[in-house]
Amino acid sequence: ADATGQWLASADREGSVRLWEVATGRCAHEWRLGAECTSLAWNPRLPMLAVGVVNGTVALLATETGPAEGRDEVAELLGAEGGSEAAGSGNGGGGLCTWEEGLGEQAGGADASAGRYPALRMVGKYRVSSVAWHFRGDYFVCTQPAGATQSVLVHQLSKRSTQNPFRKNKGRVAAACFHPSKPFLFVATQHHVRCYNLLKQSLAKKLMPGSSGVSCMAVHPGGDNLVVGTTDARVSWFDMDLSTKPYKALRAHTGSVRGVAFHPRLPLLASASDDGAAHVLHGRVFDDLLQSALIVPLRVLRGHTPTGPEGVLACAFHPRQPWLFTAGADATVRLWVE
Incomplete structure (x- = not known):
């Protein structure tokens, strides 16, 4: 949306x-x-x-x-x-x-x-596998898993220029996205999520989901928390100020996690999976750094019909209302309002 x-x-x-x-x-x-x-x-x-x-x-x-x-x-x-x-x-x-x-x-x-x-x-x-915009709207990053050393490219629209920020191949890239407010770039490979400081041109953090393959990720609007979906049906929540390992791993899905998303204003998190379900969770992040995030499951949404090995392929929140959009392999897009 x-x-x-x-x-x-x-x-x-x-x-x-x-x-x-x-x-x-x-x-x-x-x-x-x-x-x-x-x-x-x-x-x-x-x-x-x-x-x-x-x-x-x-x-x-x-x-x-x-x-x-x-x-x-x-x-x-x-x-x-x-x-x-x-x-x-x-x-x-x-x-x-x-x-x-x-x-x-x-x-x-x-x-x-x-x-x-x-x-x-x-x-x-x-082949382009994912596209994500910078929060100012001029830069966007795309991933090309088959590109080896050119698997992550950063483009600037106003100048129509392209940069290749990485000279070495760190593994097969699954996704990439920008920090919502700081000059950081997150790059997810099959086994790690790396956070790079674009100003210093250095590696800031290396997160370890501990899974067989990362499929998607989303950064909390506050910027200090990250959620990773994996092919072994796990959703891992990282508190990047706390540890490089997951603060909490959720195993509610039975199929590969295809998409994860945070609500831009409300404390809500959603995940979409090949099991045909989308899960909505309450994920509250506190201003007190000594208090960990509160994660509570809320709803399991089942409306898409799995097609072969694929179920719900993507999810996204409405920017203002507590509504969720999901897209499935059954060629339908659904809006969930309750």
């Missing part, structure tokens, strides 16, 4: 990205990207989407929602003139990606209204 909570975006394996009005359930627009979509993220400040595609592309799409000032800024960012070859660092001098305006010949051609929705593509070399 976007920052206002009025709009919801979804992406599927057929390459379609849809924009939904939450109040009515109406599909306001559809983009056809021509390849399987693997991830989607709303810009935290502007009406714009970043969509990771299996062919190595990250599509930046203007949703044309919100106030006119935001729409004009997005149109300027996505249509401004810039260099086509992204500048790379630490990659032997070769280009990391190219930036191209529009959605290309295979995408958007079936939609007659595609012209009024500005778009920009970042074309890379490897």
